[in-house]
Amino acid sequence: MEKKIIKTDLLVIGGGAAGSYAAVTARREDPELNVTVIEKAHIERSGCLAAGINAINAYLNPGETPESYLHYVKNDSYGLVRDDLVYSIGRGLNKVTREVEDWGLKILKDEDGNYLKRSSRSIKIEGENFKEILADEVERSGVRVLNKTAAFNYIKKDGRVCGAFALNLREDRFYVIKAKAVICATGGAAGIYEPNNSGRAKHKMWYPPFNTGAGYAMGIRAGAEMTTFEMRFVALRVKDVIAPTGSFAFAGGRQVNQQGEEYLKKYSRITTAMRLYATVRENKEGRGPCYLDLGHLEADKKEKLAESLLGMCPGVVLKWEDNQQEFSELKVEIEGTEPYIVGGHCQSGYWIGLDRSTTLPGLFAAGDVAGGAPKKYVTGAFVEGEIAAKSAVREIKELPQNFLDINISELITNEYQRVKTVLDNPEGAAASRLEEKLQQIMENYAGGRSQYYELEASKLKQARSKLKELKAESRNLKADSLRDFLAVQELLERIDVAEVLIEHLLYREETRWPAYQSRLDFPQRKKEWRKFVNSRRSPVTGKIEIIEREYKSLEEYSSFADRSQEDFYLEYNL
Numbered sequence: 320m321e322k323k324i325i326k327t328d329l330l331v332i333g334g335g336a337a338g339s340y341a342a343v344t345a346r347r348e349d350p351e352l353n354v355t356v357i358e359k360a361h362i363e364r365s366g367c368l369a370a371g372i373n374a375i376n377a378y379l380n381p382g383e384t385p386e387s388y389l390h391y392v393k394n395d396s397y398g399l400v401r402d403d404l405v406y407s408i409g410r411g412l413n414k415v416t417r418e419v420e421d422w423g424l425k426i427l428k429d430e431d432g433n434y435l436k437r438s439s440r441s442i443k444i445e446g447e448n449f450k451e452i453l454a455d456e457v458e459r460s461g462v463r464v465l466n467k468t469a470a471f472n473y474i475k476k477d478g479r480v481c482g483a484f485a486l487n488l489r490e491d492r493f494y495v496i497k498a499k500a501v502i503c504a505t506g507g508a509a510g511i512y513e514p515n516n517s518g519r520a521k522h523k524m525w526y527p528p529f530n531t532g533a534g535y536a537m538g539i540r541a542g543a544e545m546t547t548f549e550m551r552f553v554a555l556r557v558k559d560v561i562a563p564t565g566s567f568a569f570a571g572g573r574q575v576n577q578q579g580e581e582y583l584k585k586y587s588r589i590t591t592a593m594r595l596y597a598t599v600r601e602n603k604e605g606r607g608p609c610y611l612d613l614g615h616l617e618a619d620k621k622e623k624l625a626e627s628l629l630g631m632c633p634g635v636v637l638k639w640e641d642n643q644q645e646f647s648e649l650k651v652e653i654e655g656t657e658p659y660i661v662g663g664h665c666q667s668g669y670w671i672g673l674d675r676s677t678t679l680p681g682l683f684a685a686g687d688v689a690g691g692a693p694k695k696y697v698t699g700a701f702v703e704g705e706i707a708a709k710s711a712v713r714e715i716k717e718l719p720q721n722f723l724d725i726n727i728s729e730l731i732t733n734e735y736q737r738v739k740t741v742l743d744n745p746e747g748a749a750a751s752r753l754e755e756k757l758q759q760i761m762e763n764y765a766g767g768r769s770q771y772y773e774l775e776a777s778k779l780k781q782a783r784s785k786l787k788e789l790k791a792e793s794r795n796l797k798a799d800s801l802r803d804f805l806a807v808q809e810l811l812e813r814i815d816v817a818e819v820l821i822e823h824l825l826y827r828e829e830t831r832w833p834a835y836q837s838r839l840d841f842p843q844r845k846k847e848w849r850k851f852v853n854s855r856r857s858p859v860t861g862k863i864e865i866i867e868r869e870y871k872s873l874e875e876y877s878s879f880a881d882r883s884q885e886d887f888y889l890e891y892n893l
């Protein structure tokens with residue numbers, strides 16, 4: 320395994336939605352800037368957008384405003400979000416949408432040229448090739464892209480993040496990437512709980528299976544403050560194929576139980592979490608399985624639905640064809656997925672400032688890896704990428720010319736040796752075996768799907784101690800190749816995320832988000848818990864400390880870093 324040291328002004332880790340947008344923005348801000356993106360897969364087909372999408376879920380249609388967007392997101396999240404972050408996203412949503420349209424994204428329009436609404440805050444697109452469009456723009460901007468390159472630890476010197484260690488599987492290389500500033504955009508974490516499908520279909524999950532929480536884990540190890548891991552995200556999806564239910568619901572699908580009853584009518588406050596919770600309850604109380612019933616729709620509406628699904632989730636359409644199912648009696652079975660940790664649908668991630676700086680100097684975060692702002696989706700990830708890039712470029716300009724001459728030879732030796740030790744280990748467990756163990760622990764003791772997502776302290780404490788044993792076991796793993804080593808690394812990432820998750824789940828002694836975080840021992844939502852549960856793992860002792868942070872309304876965030884909010888938006892063109 321060869322070592323390669325490179326230098327760059329700005330390092331973007333993860334070439335997904337947020338990372339691509341950040342890289343393009345940085346080059347636009349300063350065309351002289353040397354910007355490098357490292358991407359674990361290939362930038363043309365990676366992350367959440369890999370398979371394409373058919374809607375932009377966060378867009379302000381006429382009548383909507385950044386304020387109404389904040390109101391909606393806060394209400395859907397039971398009153399607890401970072402108002403400043405959500406509002407700032409609201410200010411940028413339409414601008415980034417127009418931008419990606421200019422880059423080539425096809426947005427569907429009516430006869431008058433207006434975007435076609437899917438709901439008050441979403442529009443229809445033909446986004447099968449969304450990722451390629453972003454990749455082309457990154458290339459056009461003159462950004463250096465290292466594909467098949469997975470970051471696994473930050474380089475941290477004198478308290479500042481100044482690059483990352485990464486592995487390139489194609490080149491069989493150990494990369495040391497020194498950077499003046501780093502943007503983490505590695506997405507969220509999947510595969511912490513037992514997936515819905517098993518065996519060779521285990522990767523048929525909602526969230527990308529290769530978003531394994533690397534960015535979270537690197538931050539946790541380096542001592543960054545993290546927020547709201549306990550707000551897990553569980554998607555309500557079409558069984559087996561894990562197709563999105565939103566497209567069916569917006570087409571007019573009715574959520575019914577086995578008896579054909581529209582069970583959501585029994586609940587008063589229908590939020591995203593509640594749609595899932597109600598379905599889980601129907602199943603638990605013997606009235607499942609549940610369905611989205613489309614039988615009443617006119618034939619042309621069903622055809623249109625099938626067409627739009629072909630651009631995002633063709634599996635479901637193929638399954639209908641396979642079963643020779645008649646469109647007239649179309650009814651799809653729905654269920655919840657495994658829980659994920661994801662800051663773009665829920666709000667688990669780095670605790671960040673309005674400028675998207677993390678608590679670690681030199682490090683910024685954007686997209687699903689950044690916390691505090693749920694329902695940001697793809698356009699929110701773009702807005703955060705843009706803000707993070709502008710902030711990083713400003714900071715880079717302040718650094719001395721010779722900043723990258725820092726001596727990190729000892730760090731390089733240690734990290735290289737760590738990889739070599741696993742590669743040279745003739746014995747030890749395979750990562751896949753421990754991955755299954757991890758998923759079983761989380762499934763059974765930390766509210767997996769089979770447990771109706773329910774949580775209680777006694778079981779969570781068992782999860783904590785079983786994870787401790789697992790962690791000890793994970794110190795003796797083997798890898799016969801760099802590819803195997805990546806699997807080891809992914810396992811370690813998931814364990815780090817799971818450990819922090821357990822502490823968050825234990826700490827919040829209420830039920831704030833039904834099904835995402837349902838405590839059997841604290842079933843009520845409590846006023847005094849309208850606050851953030853944050854954590855920080857000490858890089859020295861490994862101990863996880865919980866930090867409470869108060870909720871603040873938008874008005875209470877009147878200023879940011881000695882300037883008014885409005886000045887900030889003006890400066891950032893939002």
Ligand SMILES: Cc1cc2nc3c(=O)[nH]c(=O)nc-3n(C[C@H](O)[C@H](O)[C@H](O)COP(=O)(O)OP(=O)(O)OC[C@H]3O[C@@H](n4cnc5c(N)ncnc54)[C@H](O)[C@@H]3O)c2cc1C
Pocket residue numbers: 332333334335336337338357358359360365366367368372373374375376377468469470471504505506507525526527529530531533534663664685686687688695696697698700
């Ligand atoms: C199945 C699915 C459907 C969705 N549909 C819609 C929709 O219809 N409309 C909508 O608005 N939003 C949708 N979303 C949400 C939206 O796609 C995401 O919120 C957004 O893409 C998040 O951007 P991100 O950059 O944070 O993550 P991603 O786009 O996932 O990018 C993360 C990138 O980091 C890379 N990476 C991970 N680990 C490493 C590492 N160690 N080193 C280097 N690179 C790494 C990954 O390969 C990936 O390319 C959907 C999400 C999913 C999962």
